[in-house]
Structure formats: C-alpha cells, structure tokens
Amino acid sequence: MEFLKTKGKNIITESGTPVWLRGTCVGGWMNMENFINGFPGTEISLREHMRKRLGEENGSYFFQEMIHNFLAEEDLAFIASTGATVVRLALNYRHFESDDAPFVYKEEGFRLLRETVDLCEKHGLYVIFDMHAVQGWQNTHWHSDNDRGISLFWSDACYQRRYYALMQEIASRFKDCPAVAGYELLNEPSSSCRSGDYPFNMYENFTSDYQTFNRVIHTAVDRIREIDKRHIIxxxxxxxxxxxSGLEAPFDDNLVYSSHDYIVSSFGPGAYPGQYEMLHNDRVEAGCYWDYEQQIRHIKETEGWQFSETWQVPLWVGEFGSQYCTGADDIPYRLASMDDQLRAFNELGLHWTTWTYKDCGTMGWVTLDPESEYMKTVSEVQRMKGLLGAENFTAWRSACPGKEVTGQFTRYVMSLLSESPNYTFGTFQKCMNYALLTSFCAGVLQPEYAKAFQDCSAGDIARIMRSFALLNCQVNEPYLELLRKRLAG
Structure with a gap:
C-alpha cells in the first residue's frame, strides 16, 4: 500500500493514482455505544457497574471478550470482499490513557490498534483513526462516552494539552505506516454546548464558537505535523x-474535510420517495419530498459541500446510514433511500463511510442474531430501553411511553417560562429527552444490565460474547447488495 495525499479535490497515492476512500465505520469496538453493543447508557459507567457485579477480573474480561469478538480478521476480510477501500475506526482515549495517569500511555491499547492496522493492510484496507471520545468530551452526547452530558474539552487547557499529546503519541507510532490513511481530529465536535443541551443553545439556537474551534484544530494539526508530515489529517x-461557514481556510496541503449526513428519509418510517416532516437529530431539517433529486439538492446545500467547492478540497462523508428496525414493510424504503444517497455521493465525487459495520439490529452491515445468547440475555433491558426511549439514536422518531411523559412535562415547563416563545416544542422536548431518558433513565438501567450477567463464570462470558463474532451474526444481504453496487463506482 502507498501513502495517500490530497491533490485539489482528489485523494491520490504518492505515485499519483486516484483513490476513493469508501467503506464503513467500526463503532462499538474501541469505543462502545448503547445501540451498537446492546447496553443502556455509556461505556465508562457501565464498566464500573460490571466490575461491582462480576468482580474485578470477570468485569474486565467481559469487555475484553466483547472487543475480541466484535472485530477480528474475519470481519476485515469480509469488509474488503465487498470492494470497500477503507475502515474508520472509532477510538476512545481511555484505551490509551487513564484520567488518573495523564500522559502515561497504555501499551495494551496501542498493541490492539497496531495488530488491527496490520490486518487491514493484509486485506488491502486503508484505516482512518477517528477520535470519537477525547479527554473532557468534545460534545455532550453518549457517543463520546460522556455520562455527564456536558462538554469540558473546549474550555479546559489541561484536557486540550492531553489531547494534543495523545495525537502526537499516535502519530509517532504510525507515522511510517502507509495503511493509515490519516487522522480524524475530532468526531462530531460541538463547541458551544459546554453546560449541556438546552433549547437556548441547541438545534436552531446553536451558534459555533469558531474562534475556539479554529484554535484547537489548528493547534492539533501543528502538533501532529511536528511528528508526521506525510499522513492526511x-x-x-x-x-x-x-x-x-466559520472554519479557517485550509492551512495545510494535506487536509480532507468531513461532514456527517443523517437525513430524515434514512430513518423513516414512511414511503420513499415520499414526503417527510421535520427531523430533530443534530440539526433542524425542514420537511419536504425526498427522492434522488432532493438528495442531490440537499448535499449541495450543506456547508461541507460549499466549503469543499470554495476551497477545492476533498470532502468525505464520515457518517450516514439508514435504520432497518422500523418494521419489515418499511425496510425496502430505507434501502431505497440509502441507495439514492450512495448514488448521489458517487455522482458528486465524495468519499464516504457508512455508520456502522456491526450492531444489535439497527443499521449494521451485519447484526447480532436476535436468537443469540447475548441478545436473549439482554432482552428485558432492551425492552425497558424501548419503553423509556432511553436510546437517543433509535428513538428519534419512535413513540413510546417515556416520550409521552416528557411531552407532558415539556408543555408544563414551557408554560412557566417567559422565554418560551423563543423555543420550539420539538427542540425543548428533544433536550429534555436527552437529559431525562438517554442520560438518567439509561443510567438507572445499567444495574439491571449488570444483574443479567452477575452469575456468569469466565467460561459463560466467553461463550455469550461469541454472539458478536461474525460467524454467529446475520448479514443484511439486501443492504450488502446495494453497497457492493455503489462501492464498485
């Protein structure tokens, strides 16, 4: 494999051959997530509950076996067989550094990462290191392994110094590795919600702190370039x-810019092509008729596309995807939306990685078998999560008793506030849902999850965790069929 670099809007090898970075993300491995791994809440707090219930040794072994089975050589060979050229590995800083020992790096985390990169190279896959969870949390949400719902990273110089140092450590260990496409500095940064998500600072009321954002990004690039001058950032x-819109103009000759593109027609339910109403995810999206032409219009309206066009730099859609858990009759529409989205990305010359490769039945290329021992063991907790709406990513558009209660509470709180006319009901409830359902209710479900495994021996844990192995998972064949088609060009 050759090192990659940018040339205008293109990515090429050092010998000049064009390369399309198109493939998938691996979440749930070195950064676990609730809907991917089938637990409530966040990994950091769940680990503590598992240690208390199972003991120090088995509590740690539980997660080691989940990691071991989640991504193995068989998975990487399978990904490569589809025609994918890249995997984006979601990383949690806690695999490489502990909060109680800053600037001291964990060899076991780097050993696992190196072994995986070597396997990717063996199968012809480039790797993007995705800093999904950094010190102090770069956003307020669960996927940065954030159990507090606040973001300290942007205003704390100590967290930033630790982050820069870790990026340099990663660069020092992989600077000579051509299978690494490059370093993604921060996944889903959110510079202005430092005290949490509220109706006055989220969605339509979000305002980027570009001064801080640009300083942090520029500093990170400079620190990496002190070590590694070859890899893409x-x-x-x-x-x-x-x-x-407020990002600093490109200031290095080997930068790729990344956007995420979760769209309303990807989540359903509803016919596609068809009319879809407003969706609150990480932005406010107006309702309209969605078809292939709208997919194209939508991409060209995004700030990421406009930045790429203005500065003639490559654009990579690092995350997007449809959810296939909205009922059997709805799945063909979600596949049709996904197919049009991939077709539009290819038509416009974008690089892309789907979210995500493997999960517990939401949107993965492969998913755990619903009849597997793991899924049966966690079935009651999964049921309670669904009733409460305690899983943000899968509860955007679904009705549930938990959201009915927060809807009533939202109306009551809004009736008391003089500022209520400045807030929409949807934004207010979404922020409340995150605090009460995704955070608090998910947190109180964690002891229930741990209890389900409390009588397990090490042998039991090993057997149950084999549910995550590719051999025991189900492949979403209709999805794979369209992926192979779009990966071919």
Missing amino acids: FIEGDSYGHNF
Whole structure:
C-alpha cells in the first residue's frame, strides 16, 4: 500500500493514482455505544457497574471478550470482499490513557490498534483513526462516552494539552505506516454546548464558537505535523459535522474535510420517495419530498459541500446510514433511500463511510442474531430501553411511553417560562429527552444490565460474547447488495 495525499479535490497515492476512500465505520469496538453493543447508557459507567457485579477480573474480561469478538480478521476480510477501500475506526482515549495517569500511555491499547492496522493492510484496507471520545468530551452526547452530558474539552487547557499529546503519541507510532490513511481530529465536535443541551443553545439556537474551534484544530494539526508530515489529517465541521461557514481556510496541503449526513428519509418510517416532516437529530431539517433529486439538492446545500467547492478540497462523508428496525414493510424504503444517497455521493465525487459495520439490529452491515445468547440475555433491558426511549439514536422518531411523559412535562415547563416563545416544542422536548431518558433513565438501567450477567463464570462470558463474532451474526444481504453496487463506482 502507498501513502495517500490530497491533490485539489482528489485523494491520490504518492505515485499519483486516484483513490476513493469508501467503506464503513467500526463503532462499538474501541469505543462502545448503547445501540451498537446492546447496553443502556455509556461505556465508562457501565464498566464500573460490571466490575461491582462480576468482580474485578470477570468485569474486565467481559469487555475484553466483547472487543475480541466484535472485530477480528474475519470481519476485515469480509469488509474488503465487498470492494470497500477503507475502515474508520472509532477510538476512545481511555484505551490509551487513564484520567488518573495523564500522559502515561497504555501499551495494551496501542498493541490492539497496531495488530488491527496490520490486518487491514493484509486485506488491502486503508484505516482512518477517528477520535470519537477525547479527554473532557468534545460534545455532550453518549457517543463520546460522556455520562455527564456536558462538554469540558473546549474550555479546559489541561484536557486540550492531553489531547494534543495523545495525537502526537499516535502519530509517532504510525507515522511510517502507509495503511493509515490519516487522522480524524475530532468526531462530531460541538463547541458551544459546554453546560449541556438546552433549547437556548441547541438545534436552531446553536451558534459555533469558531474562534475556539479554529484554535484547537489548528493547534492539533501543528502538533501532529511536528511528528508526521506525510499522513492526511481529516477535519470535521462543528455542530456534529454540519457547520463549516466559520472554519479557517485550509492551512495545510494535506487536509480532507468531513461532514456527517443523517437525513430524515434514512430513518423513516414512511414511503420513499415520499414526503417527510421535520427531523430533530443534530440539526433542524425542514420537511419536504425526498427522492434522488432532493438528495442531490440537499448535499449541495450543506456547508461541507460549499466549503469543499470554495476551497477545492476533498470532502468525505464520515457518517450516514439508514435504520432497518422500523418494521419489515418499511425496510425496502430505507434501502431505497440509502441507495439514492450512495448514488448521489458517487455522482458528486465524495468519499464516504457508512455508520456502522456491526450492531444489535439497527443499521449494521451485519447484526447480532436476535436468537443469540447475548441478545436473549439482554432482552428485558432492551425492552425497558424501548419503553423509556432511553436510546437517543433509535428513538428519534419512535413513540413510546417515556416520550409521552416528557411531552407532558415539556408543555408544563414551557408554560412557566417567559422565554418560551423563543423555543420550539420539538427542540425543548428533544433536550429534555436527552437529559431525562438517554442520560438518567439509561443510567438507572445499567444495574439491571449488570444483574443479567452477575452469575456468569469466565467460561459463560466467553461463550455469550461469541454472539458478536461474525460467524454467529446475520448479514443484511439486501443492504450488502446495494453497497457492493455503489462501492464498485
């Protein structure tokens, strides 16, 4: 494999051959997430509950076996067989550094990462290191392994110094590795919600702190370049990959810019092509008729596309995807939306990685078998999560008793506030849902999850965790069929 670099809007090898970075993300491995791994809440707090219930040794072994089975050589060979050229590995800083030992790096984390990169190279896959969870949390949400719902990273110089130092450590260990496409600095940064998500600072009321954002990004690039002058550096827009209008102009000759593109027709339910109403995810999206032409219009309206066109730099859509958990009758529409989205990306010359490769039945290329021992063991907790709406990513558009209660509470709180006319009901409830359902309710479900495994021996844990192995998973064949088609060009 050759080192990659940018040339205008293109990515090429050092010998000049064009390369399309198109493939998938691996979340749930070195950064676990609730809907991917089938647990409530966040990994950091769940690990503590598992240690208390299972003991120190088995509590640690539980997660080691989940990691071991989640991504193995068989998975990487399978990904490569589809025609994919890249995997984006979501990383949690806690695999490489502990909060109680800053600037002291964990060899076991780097050993696992090196072994995986070597396997990717063996199968012809480039790797993007995705800093999904950094010190102090770069956003307020669960996917940065954030159990507090606040973001300290942007206002704390100590967290930033630790982050820069870790990026240099990663660069020092992989600077001579051509299979590494590059370093993605921050996943889904959110510079302005430092005290949490509220109706006055989220969605339509979000305002990027570009001064701080640009300083942090520029400093990170400079620190990496002190060590590694060859690899691409990937920069994602603010506000979860959407805001680019205040980004500093490209200041290095080997930068790729990244946006995320979760669209309303990907989540359903409803016919596609068809009319879809407003969706609150990480931005406010107006309702309209969605078809292939709208997919094209939508991309060209994004700030990421406009930044790429203005500065003639490559654009990579680092995350997007449809959800296939909205009922059997709805799945063909989600596949049709995904197919049109991939077709539009290819038509416009974008690089892309789907979210995500493997999960517990939401949107993966492969998913755990619903009849597997793991899924049966966690079935009651999964049921309670669904009733409460305690899983943000899968509860955007679904009705549930938990959201009915927060809807009533939202109306009551708004009735008391003089500022209520400045807030929409949807934004207010979405922020409340995150605090009460995704954070608090998910947190109180964690002891229930741990209890389900409390009588397991090490042998039991090993057997149950084999549910995550590719051999025991189900491949979403209709999805894979369209992926192979779009990966071919």
